[in-house]
Amino acid sequence: MSALTTTAVGSYAKPDYLTKARTEFSQGKISREELGKLERRATEFWIRTQERIGLDVLVHGEMERGDMVAYFAGEPGGRTIGGMKLGGLVRAYGNRYYHKPIIFDRLEWPGPMTVEMWRFSQSLTERPVKGMLTGAYTMVEWSFDEHYPSRRDAVLDMAKVIRREVEELVQAGAKYIQIDEPAIHTRPHEDFDLAVEAMRVTVEGIDAEFHTHICYGEVEKIYPDMLRLPVKQIHLAFKNTDFAYLKLMEEHAYDSDKDLGVGVTDVHTRFTESVDEVKEGLRRVLKLLPPERLWILPDCGLKTRTVEESEAKLQVMVDAVREIKRELEIE
């Protein structure tokens, strides 16, 4: 696991039986316990799938989560942070709507939200499973705030809540914790210091390896500022922009203390990249950083892809890494 470590970003597709059960649960037709049983069954499927394909560090697949923010903010079956609830529908684009969360009171950690599922997933496998959380800045940015006098107040209180969850995960044995911040570039000039401060509040002094996922949006506006984030690894969606971020990193060197997570397959396309295409991407990144500082993953969570598409995309990724390792004689 020392060079070109393979992993995934977080979510996978839910099998039909689980989608159906989630609907039934929200209609009050089945119990949380019954839903939980099916969530664990689907989780086990994804753990086994990742093992079979040959990933080094696994994700649990987020079978229990509908949305990365709403799960913590009132989603049916989710674990709700104190002071949060789901609001009415708002439109994201076209004919797509979602229940945007509302912060209506002081934010409070409600007890462990992700530990049980992490513990279950880790119990299934010898390989490390990452703890998965949504970062404070994104949690607040993608919610309405009716309570706090400023965004700063809300974000820093949220960071304390997330930190509490991090502590629980570490206590349970998690070695790798990924804290996703896809909203971090929303106001790059105004807010980046706040996002960095929030991450510090969330992770400082805690003994685990922290990763963060930043996807899409205008990465060029927060590079090299993003290197100030106090994490061991930042992963970025390289494939979707045809490795354009490499240019940024040629202009301002990547942080020598950090690993880089490289998205090598596009999660928004149905077709699977060829092994050669992925290898080509790997070679480009290897010109910049040594293999032991690179982690290889899909651009983003795979929940919008079918099971078959996801398996195929993970498989070419793992195959490409194996071939590159052989060619470069790295172990």
Added chain:
Amino acid sequence: MPQPSGCGSVKDMQTTVVGNYPKIPNRPRPARLRQALNRRDRGEITNEELAGVEDEVTIEVINEQAQAGVDIVSDGQVRWDDDQTYVMRRLQGVEIGGLQRYLDTNTYYRQPEITGAVRWLEPVLVRHWQFAQEHSPQPVKAIVPGPYTLAALSLDKHYGSREKLSLALAEQLRFEIDTLVAAGCRHIQVNDPVIVFNKEDIGIFAAAVRRLLQDVAAETGLYTWFGDASTILEPLLELPVDVIGLDFVAGPHNWTALRGRRFEKKLGFGVVDGRNTRVETPAEIAEAIKRVSDLVPPERLYVNPSCGLEYVPREVAFEKLKTMVEGARRAQGVPA
């Protein structure tokens, strides 16, 4: 109760909206437009049937605004996917591309791509403005997307210059303005928010607005949002428009900019937060109106939300408009 048209003396401020309104209500009310779009996409209803639902929803949101007591309403932009593509997709020289995040929101629009010289082909807005006005108890303003914002949010593969593209769009959209005026539209509002993010482009912006709105025989407004116009207020006040709309929620510096200056136009006073579900109190609104009345006389005030209301759920939007109207009445000393 809706106020009858033309109620109040000319000394009174008026209430209005900035543009869009949530297209669907929450349960138990049915999400008719959402369902109709899904059914159209599945081929279960025709485009004509969908247009019928859009008509009905337009009437519904007009009545909701009127019921809240808003003096000058919009059609809610019920037919628009976003502020850019509704008009852009109907111009020659434009194709519609992939999803882009809209400014600092978590909503997305399809990016117009400029592939050739932009050319106006036929009236886009007038038919729906006429429909809205015929079905509205209140005056309906027409909303026209601003040429600078359209240029800034498009992917330009043809002009190679934001200035050239902005001016070309202004020239072509002038046909929209002229057909609206000819149809009897009395209130035309140009929504051109992106200038507050790119203040250095004020010269281009001003030239485009002049080309679009010089000598228009209707009340013309120019609205911005999501930021302050403090350092560009002077040039904005020189433009050939009657109303300047400013966001006082996201742009508190607009307060400072208003001070110590004669505001010779009407002010679109964006005081209700269009991006948060917390509903203001009438007292808060009245207080803010009194404060701004020291700087701009009430008869030159439009009280409105800080931006379109589609960022909040439908029921919250309605509550916010009601509260806004109540606050405005309170500020005028009218018993609510």
